[in-house]
Amino acid sequence: MSNDWPLFEVFIRSRAGLEHKHVGSLHAADARMAIEHARDVYTRRQEGVSIWVMRSADIIASDPQEAEALFEPARDKVYRHPTFYAIPEEVKNL
Amino acid sequence: MYTQALDNPGSEAQPADSGESGGRAARFQARIDVDEKIEPKDWMPEAYRQTLIRQISQHAHSEVVGMLPEGNWITRAPSLKRKAVLIAKVQDEGGHGMYLYSAAETLGISRAEMFEQLLSGAAKYSSIFNYPTLSWADIGAIGWLVDGAAIMNQIPICRCSYGPYARAMVRICKEESFHQRQGFEIMLTLAHGTPAQRAMAQDALNRWWWPSLMMFGPSDAESKHTAQSMRWKIKRFTNDELRQKFIDITVPQAQFLGLTLPDEALRWDEATQHFQIGPIDWSEFQAVLKGNGPCNRERLEARRAAHDAGRWVREAAAAHAHKERMRASAAVPPGSAPEPRVAP
Numbered sequence: 001m002s003n004d005w006p007l008f009e010v011f012i013r014s015r016a017g018l019e020h021k022h023v024g025s026l027h028a029a030d031a032r033m034a035i036e037h038a039r040d041v042y043t044r045r046q047e048g049v050s051i052w053v054m055r056s057a058d059i060i061a062s063d064p065q066e067a068e069a070l071f072e073p074a075r076d077k078v079y080r081h082p083t084f085y086a087i088p089e090e091v092k093n094l
Numbered sequence: 095m096y097t098q099a100l101d102n103p104g105s106e107a108q109p110a111d112s113g114e115s116g117g118r119a120a121r122f123q124a125r126i127d128v129d130e131k132i133e134p135k136d137w138m139p140e141a142y143r144q145t146l147i148r149q150i151s152q153h154a155h156s157e158v159v160g161m162l163p164e165g166n167w168i169t170r171a172p173s174l175k176r177k178a179v180l181i182a183k184v185q186d187e188g189g190h191g192m193y194l195y196s197a198a199e200t201l202g203i204s205r206a207e208m209f210e211q212l213l214s215g216a217a218k219y220s221s222i223f224n225y226p227t228l229s230w231a232d233i234g235a236i237g238w239l240v241d242g243a244a245i246m247n248q249i250p251i252c253r254c255s256y257g258p259y260a261r262a263m264v265r266i267c268k269e270e271s272f273h274q275r276q277g278f279e280i281m282l283t284l285a286h287g288t289p290a291q292r293a294m295a296q297d298a299l300n301r302w303w304w305p306s307l308m309m310f311g312p313s314d315a316e317s318k319h320t321a322q323s324m325r326w327k328i329k330r331f332t333n334d335e336l337r338q339k340f341i342d343i344t345v346p347q348a349q350f351l352g353l354t355l356p357d358e359a360l361r362w363d364e365a366t367q368h369f370q371i372g373p374i375d376w377s378e379f380q381a382v383l384k385g386n387g388p389c390n391r392e393r394l395e396a397r398r399a400a401h402d403a404g405r406w407v408r409e410a411a412a413a414h415a416h417k418e419r420m421r422a423s424a425a426v427p428p429g430s431a432p433e434p435r436v437a438p
Contacts, residue, residue, distance in 0.1 A: 004206055005412060007199070024262070025196045027205055029411035030418060041192050044185065045269070064135050 007056040008034040010041075012048035020052050028053075126327050131257040134200035142326055145319070146256055147201050149328065154194035155212045156220035159393050161187045163227045164236060172230060179276050180233065186273065190266045197258040213398050221379060222309050224387030231284050231291075231298035237277015239299075239306040239344065245270050246340045247310065250330035259328075278347065285351040299348065300356040307371070308379045310337035316376075338368055345369045 005027040011020035023042050028034035034053040042048065062070060078084050087094050119139055125132065132138055161184050168184065171177035195205055211217035222240055227233065248267055254260045284295035311317055311333040323329035331339075348355050359372030381387065 004204070005408070005415075024193055024265075025199070026192060029408075030415035033411065033415075040185075041189050044182075044189065061135065064133070064137070 005029045005033075008038075008053045009056050009059060010034070010038040011052040011054075012038075012042055013050040014047055015049055020050065023047075025056060123325070126255050126325075129327075130255075131260065132255050133257045141322075142328075143201050145323065145326070145328065146259065147198055147203050150194055150198040150201070150259055151203065151208045151211065152218050152220075154191045154198060154208065155217055156223065157187050157191035157194060158212075159219045159223045159397065162393055162396055163223055163225070163389075164233060166227045167230060167233050170230070171233075176280070183237070183273050183276065186269050190269070193262040193265055194259075197256075197262045200258045209401065213394070213401055215385070215394060218383065220309065221382040221387060222305050224382050224390045224393060225301070225305055226389050228301075229294050229298060231281070231294040232302065234277050234280030234284060234295065235298035235302040237273050237275075238281050238347070239277075239302050240309065241270055241273040241277060242344060243306050243309045243340050245274060246336050250336075251328075253327070253330060255327035281351055281353075285353060295351070296353050299353050303356050304374065304378070305382075307337060307341070307374060308376075310334070310340065312376065312379070313374075341369050341371060 007025055008028055008031070009025050010023050012023050013020045026034065026037050026041055028037050031053055035051055038051045038053055043051070074080075118137055122132075122138060122142075132142075164180060164184050164187070168177060168180055171180050195208060198208060199205060208217070212219070227236070245267065248263055248270065251263045252260055252267055254263065281295050281299075284291040287295075314320060314332045314334045317333050320329060320332055324332075345355065345360070357372045359370070361370050362368075363370045382390070385391075
């Protein structure tokens with residue numbers, strides 16, 4: 001058993017109505033300690049009303065190498081944006 | 095708080111890695127040139143990675159060691175208000191160290207390795223923290239001058255090309271401003287106090303002025319890492335540029351306090367529109383960097399003692415977490431589906 005505490009990623013909701021946002025990471029022995037450390041490290045000035053923590057090792061991330069394959073196909077689909085469509089000036093509320 | 099130039103001679107990785115294809119390196123530099131940010135899993139030249147690991151970890155060590163000189167006055171702060179403020183400031187410094195260690199870890203070095211480098215003396219930290227805090231006025235001088243110099247260094251790093259470092263720095267800079275202002279306020283109070291308090295403020299300024307100017311690192315002519323770091327947009331201004339900016343804003347503040355800067359050569363230069371200072375004693379800087387400052391040994395001993403004294407806590411917490419995990423896995427029958435759960 002390793003005595004090195006695992007790494008956790010920390011997500012903070014800055015106020016009700018907003019989503020949790022990644023703010024950084026920290027080491028803790030377990031999830032409860034990760035919440036307590038996150039309180040001390042990331043919310044000393046009322047930056048949050050809610051904290052999520054998760055083991056960094058549990059995150060599954062996309063590979064920068066496959067960024068092109070993943071995101072390139074969206075590039076030529078400009079028709080997904082409202083500005084693609086030419087509407088005469090005199091037509092209102094569209 | 096931090097200094098940008100802790101360059102230890104001889105430890106620099108060579109910028110042109112022979113084994114890496116020129117194409118990738120060129121694409122990497124092209125991304126930097128158009129101000130794209132580099133993120134942890136992106137390809138990067140090994141020398142870029144090593145330079146950042148060195149700089150960010152030294153920065154983190156500086157924050158953590160920086161708690162020691164100020165911690166010295168927590169129990170002797172002159173009022174409850176000053177004590178609460180100082181505790182908050184020292185806690186911030188610890189927090190800054192934590193943000194930075196996390197940022198460095200994204201580059202592939204472990205927290206344990208970084209601690210080991212600090213405690214063994216292999217890693218450097220800002221030389222300013224090897225000076226003693228002899229009077230309460232030193233707490234004012236540190237906030238005003240040392241944190242002031244640190245802010246000057248750190249604000250450009252908010253635009254550093256490496257994403258995690260830049261983000262940590264944005265957070266740090268937001269908090270740092272309070273540190274500088276509380277320090278100036280301590281100096282202001284002392285400067286307007288009794289003759290003894292005034293003398294105390296002057297004495298602190300006399301001792302902290304030159305070391306604060308040295309925080310910007312060797313002069314540009316002597317600084318060997320500047321050019322490459324600027325190409326990589328890790329660094330945006332040279333040591334001398336930042337030092338001059340700091341001098342130009344700080345001299346009028348000292349004048350406002352009615353205190354004298356310990357430099358007989360100091361004068362306003364009409365031609366350049368800058369304050370001109372006398373020569374900096376770089377032999378002192380080199381001596382402190384080499385480990386021969388007034389408090390180098392004391393600081394490292396304090397860190398080592400804290401690390402050793404905390405060992406049983408780290409081990410006990412790890413053992414407790416392990417036991418809880420075992421208990422939880424024993425309670426769940428094998429093969430049972432986990433409950434569906436919506437994030438709160």
